[in-house]
Amino acid sequence: MPFPKTRLRRLRSSPAMRRMVRETRLSVDQLIYPLFVRPGRNVRQPIKSMPGQFQLSVDTLVEECKSAAELGLPAVLLFGIPERKDAVGSEAYADNGIVQQAVRAIKEALPDLLVITDVCLCEYTDHGHCGVIVDRQGRKDVDNDATLDLLVREAVSHAKAGADIIAPSDMMDGRVAAIRAGLDENGFANTPIMAYSAKYASSYYGPFRDAAESPPQFGDRKTYQMDIGNGDEALREVAADIEEGADIVMVKPALNYLDLIWRIKQAFGMPTAAYHVSGEFSMIKAAAANGWIDEKGAALEATTAIVRAGADMVITYYAKDLASWLAK
Numbered sequence: 090m091p092f093p094k095t096r097l098r099r100l101r102s103s104p105a106m107r108r109m110v111r112e113t114r115l116s117v118d119q120l121i122y123p124l125f126v127r128p129g130r131n132v133r134q135p136i137k138s139m140p141g142q143f144q145l146s147v148d149t150l151v152e153e154c155k156s157a158a159e160l161g162l163p164a165v166l167l168f169g170i171p172e173r174k175d176a177v178g179s180e181a182y183a184d185n186g187i188v189q190q191a192v193r194a195i196k197e198a199l200p201d202l203l204v205i206t207d208v209c210l211c212e213y214t215d216h217g218h219c220g221v222i223v224d225r226q227g228r229k230d231v232d233n234d235a236t237l238d239l240l241v242r243e244a245v246s247h248a249k250a251g252a253d254i255i256a257p258s259d260m261m262d263g264r265v266a267a268i269r270a271g272l273d274e275n276g277f278a279n280t281p282i283m284a285y286s287a288k289y290a291s292s293y294y295g296p297f298r299d300a301a302e303s304p305p306q307f308g309d310r311k312t313y314q315m316d317i318g319n320g321d322e323a324l325r326e327v328a329a330d331i332e333e334g335a336d337i338v339m340v341k342p343a344l345n346y347l348d349l350i351w352r353i354k355q356a357f358g359m360p361t362a363a364y365h366v367s368g369e370f371s372m373i374k375a376a377a378a379n380g381w382i383d384e385k386g387a388a389l390e391a392t393t394a395i396v397r398a399g400a401d402m403v404i405t406y407y408a409k410d411l412a413s414w415l416a417k
């Protein structure tokens with residue numbers, strides 16, 4: 090038997106050797122930390138299905154942002170839980186809405202930390218859908234075009250409060266163009282849009298809907314979020330968003346859609362974000378809590394895979410942990 094000529098194992102022989110030849114480097118610079126803000130003072134309400142994550146009031150949120158900034162994280166992504174919900178999500182675009190208050194407070198305390206705001210109506214509507222509801226012969230559905238106006242108002246009010254990046258997650262057709270026009274008309278031509286472009290109707294948003302108190306009260310989101318079996322369609326969604334003015338495109342969830350992260354990055358070469366969503370986070374947490382999986386290893390493996398697939402940015406509830414692990 091001849092010895093093998095190719096000895097790939099030679100370059101795996103020590104930590105220094107592996108470090109030197111590693112292709113994918115996860116960096117704190119790529120991580121975006123999602124946070125939930127609600128009314129009140131000194132609130133730090135644990136989210137049951139997301140161990141270590143909290144609903145925060147503006148004051149505790151600012152503290153959390155300080156610790157994120159100290160760890161070197163460049164950005165946070167804000168979700169609001171309003172005082173009151175109604176059919177048209179009024180608090181989403183109220184000047185003194187919870188996210189607007191939060192943005193002002195963070196920007197005042199930490200002007201260099203990027204504040205990205207999620208633009209959608211589901212956290213603010215009493216029916217929990219991402220837009221306004223119409224009745225079509227007894228079947229309720231989200232009205233695309235009527236929703237656009239409200240999303241524009243929400244985006245502009247976030248920008249007025251000081252948001253650095255606007256991130257629409259609603260999946261209405263035409264929302265990027267509408268929001269772009271709204272921002273431009275209101276003096277925010279320099280505010281980028283990070284579009285949730287390929288957002289699937291996923292089962293992995295369950296814990297988030299707990300966290301944001303936003304489960305749909307009837308039906309599901311399949312009439313606007315993407316069908317899990319479709320890949321080419323994700324490229325069409327991304328193409329449309331770029332055409333409409335998106336500066337950053339996003340794939341969501343991340344791990345089950347690594348093929349799309351790859352295809353989208355290859356096809357468009359755009360700044361590409363991936364959302365390692367609540368269900369992906371909670372699965373690791375639950376398995377780790379049972380002693381079935383090594384949490385740090387699993388979280389690093391998941392996020393490294395997302396970057397290896399082509400993501401430039403990863404939105405993850407593990408952002409702070411990763412930042413401290415990577416600093417060692």
Ligand code: PBG
Nearest residue numbers: 209211258293294297366367368
């Ligand atoms: C709201 C929104 C959702 C998430 C981000 N923005 C939930 C949904 O669409 O149902 C999910 C994030 C997560 O699961 O971590 N449109």
Ligand code: ZN
Nearest residue numbers: 209210211219
């Ligand atoms: Zn929504």
